[in-house]
Amino acid sequence: MIGMLMAEWRRTVVETVRYPLETISSMATLFIVFAGLFYGATYITNSPIGGGRLTTVVVGYAVWMTMMAATGDLGWSIQNEAQNGTLEQVMMFPWPPVVIFLVRAFTAIVAFVLPMVAVLLGLLAMTHIHLQWHWAAVVPFAWALGTAWGLGLIVASIALLFKRIGQVLNIVQFAMLFLILAPIADFSAWGWRILSTIAPFTAQVTLLRDVLSQGKASLWLWMESGINFSLMILLGILLFIWATRVARSRGILGHY
Amino acid sequence: MLEVTGLTKRFRSRTGVVEAVRGVSFSVAAGEVLAFLGPNGAGKTTTIKMTAGLIRPDQGTVTIHGLDLCHRQSAAVQHIGAVLEGSRNLYWRLTVMENLLYWGAMRRIPYRQARLRAMDLLEQVGLTDRAKNTVQTLSRGMQQKVALCQALMHRPSVLLLDEPTLGLDFESSEGIKNMVRHLATDGTAILLTTHQLDVAEELSDRVAIIRGGQLILEDHTKAVLQQYSRSAYAIVTETPLPSSVLASMSDLPGQVNVISSQRLQYVPRDGDTETLYDLLGLLKPYPLLQVERHQADLAEVFQQVVNSEGEV
Ligand SMILES: Nc1ncnc2c1ncn2[C@@H]1O[C@H](COP(=O)(O)OP(=O)(O)OP(=O)(O)O)[C@@H](O)[C@H]1O
Numbered sequence: 284m285i286g287m288l289m290a291e292w293r294r295t296v297v298e299t300v301r302y303p304l305e306t307i308s309s310m311a312t313l314f315i316v317f318a319g320l321f322y323g324a325t326y327i328t329n330s331p332i333g334g335g336r337l338t339t340v341v342v343g344y345a346v347w348m349t350m351m352a353a354t355g356d357l358g359w360s361i362q363n364e365a366q367n368g369t370l371e372q373v374m375m376f377p378w379p380p381v382v383i384f385l386v387r388a389f390t391a392i393v394a395f396v397l398p399m400v401a402v403l404l405g406l407l408a409m410t411h412i413h414l415q416w417h418w419a420a421v422v423p424f425a426w427a428l429g430t431a432w433g434l435g436l437i438v439a440s441i442a443l444l445f446k447r448i449g450q451v452l453n454i455v456q457f458a459m460l461f462l463i464l465a466p467i468a469d470f471s472a473w474g475w476r477i478l479s480t481i482a483p484f485t486a487q488v489t490l491l492r493d494v495l496s497q498g499k500a501s502l503w504l505w506m507e508s509g510i511n512f513s514l515m516i517l518l519g520i521l522l523f524i525w526a527t528r529v530a531r532s533r534g535i536l537g538h539y
Numbered sequence: 540m541l542e543v544t545g546l547t548k549r550f551r552s553r554t555g556v557v558e559a560v561r562g563v564s565f566s567v568a569a570g571e572v573l574a575f576l577g578p579n580g581a582g583k584t585t586t587i588k589m590t591a592g593l594i595r596p597d598q599g600t601v602t603i604h605g606l607d608l609c610h611r612q613s614a615a616v617q618h619i620g621a622v623l624e625g626s627r628n629l630y631w632r633l634t635v636m637e638n639l640l641y642w643g644a645m646r647r648i649p650y651r652q653a654r655l656r657a658m659d660l661l662e663q664v665g666l667t668d669r670a671k672n673t674v675q676t677l678s679r680g681m682q683q684k685v686a687l688c689q690a691l692m693h694r695p696s697v698l699l700l701d702e703p704t705l706g707l708d709f710e711s712s713e714g715i716k717n718m719v720r721h722l723a724t725d726g727t728a729i730l731l732t733t734h735q736l737d738v739a740e741e742l743s744d745r746v747a748i749i750r751g752g753q754l755i756l757e758d759h760t761k762a763v764l765q766q767y768s769r770s771a772y773a774i775v776t777e778t779p780l781p782s783s784v785l786a787s788m789s790d791l792p793g794q795v796n797v798i799s800s801q802r803l804q805y806v807p808r809d810g811d812t813e814t815l816y817d818l819l820g821l822l823k824p825y826p827l828l829q830v831e832r833h834q835a836d837l838a839e840v841f842q843q844v845v846n847s848e849g850e851v
């Protein structure tokens with residue numbers, strides 16, 4: 284397991300670092316976006332730099348970016364590997380495919396988050412801005428990530444069976460924009476309450492926001508996000524296992 | 540080493556049901572090369588992929604190294620190496636060495652051991668100096684060689700090759716062929732498909748021919764070639780034969796075809812080995828250039844077997 288994790292990590296790093304122009308340009312984009320958020324949020328809200336409002340905006344954006352990547356990555360990599368002919372080799376490894384792809388999702392997201400955190404910390408140091416931070420926030424973040432992987436596995440299952448995910452991913456990610464950035468949990472109508480309980484992300488993002496701003500959150504919210512996350516990842520795993528089985532029996536693991 | 544019994548696979552597509560493979564059985568022993576031949580769409584790739592566990596058969600079993608592929612897949616695949624048809628089988632952005640180390644690690648080979656193994660394999664295929672090049676900068680032939688190395692990292696006892704020399708030049712094909720021979724000598728069981736029948740003839744110990752999803756021939760290559768070699772002789776003289784000599788030959792038992800005044804074809808009756816000498820006697824004193832018994836090659840066998848109707 285460790286050997287496999289290391290191998291996947293090396294592959295991820297090499298593939299990212301081999302073309303430094305891509306990495307540099309994506310880091311530059313991140314820098315510009317974050318800088319824009321820092322100053323933009325300050326001017327628009329006309330409040331002093333830093334504090335809760337900015338934290339919400341910046342963290343909301345960073346989380347949204349990360350979740351987008353986590354959701355799309357699995358499906359894209361399956362689609363590409365099916366076309367490039369490596370998928371069938373991967374399916375011949377002595378590991379269950381779902382384990383391999385979850386490990387890959389993990390290494391990919393570490394490679395995605397590290398540069399983002401570096402840019403963010405750099406900007407914070409440059410501007411002397413303080414964001415509110417509590418280490419407890421790591422838990423809702425991890426849960427949100429797990430939720431994204433669950434969703435990603437669902438998209439990956441579609442990729443396995445249909446080989447085309449562009450449209451699906453557009454819809455999913457559009458929905459995520461809404462689920463993550465809109466304060467659904469604050470809407471008081473019953474319909475919204477129910478949606479925020481069963482829909483992915485809203486519970487985890489609300490929890491994250493509460494933990495960041497107050498250092499704690501209601502027990503109910505903790506439970507809601509935990510259960511929501513567990514169900515999502517479980518659903519993703521089961522669906523993916525089923526999809527590999529169907530792809531095996533239809534003979535479409537490769538590119539047919 | 541590899542045993543396949545009663546493999547059957549139907550594909551449902553929009554146009555109906557395709558019976559891609561129907562009751563195929565064969566086995567490949569250690570150190571043996573089985574050439575798996577058949578026209579396009581015969582079911583070769585489907586069979587190979589079922590053997591590799593990439594397609595689940597509707598019926599039938601695959602046993603590798605004594606392990607049932609269906610029930611012990613993760614143990615069984617550790618004994619299989621495969622280079623699949625047309626696909627690249629490698630990560631293009633990684634270097635040759637990075638690729639081999641990655642595939643090695645994924646098959647549970649410790650890093651240091653994998654490194655030695657990779658260098659050893661690259662030396663065998665003559666690509667040591669390319670270890671640090673990314674795969675996308677290599678030629679098609681080199682990529683195919685690296686793909687072969689990749690499939691061999693974990694020393695599989697069964698090697699599956701789907702058209703391994705497709706689109707390769709003479710030099711690269713020779714390299715792959717040598718490697719295959721070498722592996723067979725070392726005891727690897729090899730199943731290979733190809734449309735290049737000369738390659739199959741050179742490499743294989745046994746051939747299997749599949750048509751429409753069914754095996755229609757399976758035997759030792761030598762035996763097959765012998766069986767399909769007709770007892771016909773080609774006789775070529777250095778100077779043209781006068782028509783009187785040509786005419787006198789028509790009385791001989793068997794059949795003499797005059798192809799030109801210098802070239803004859805003679806088909807004796809079954810079991811008749813004497814008349815050939817009478818025929819040669821008639822040709823005296825005209826200088827002979829060549830007397831040759833017809834020798835079938837796999838291409839001829841293949842054509843005859845595949846085109847024979849009604850057998851299936
Ligand atoms: N996944 C699939 N879905 C539907 N039909 C398939 C699938 N895979 C193969 N077939 C059909 O099964 C038959 C056998 O195909 P296969 O690829 O095994 O042939 P092949 O012997 O490898 O041919 P070739 O020499 O062209 O490589 C063909 O009719 C093909 O169209």
Ligand SMILES: [Mg+2]
Nearest residue numbers: 583584585624
């Ligand atoms: Mg084929």
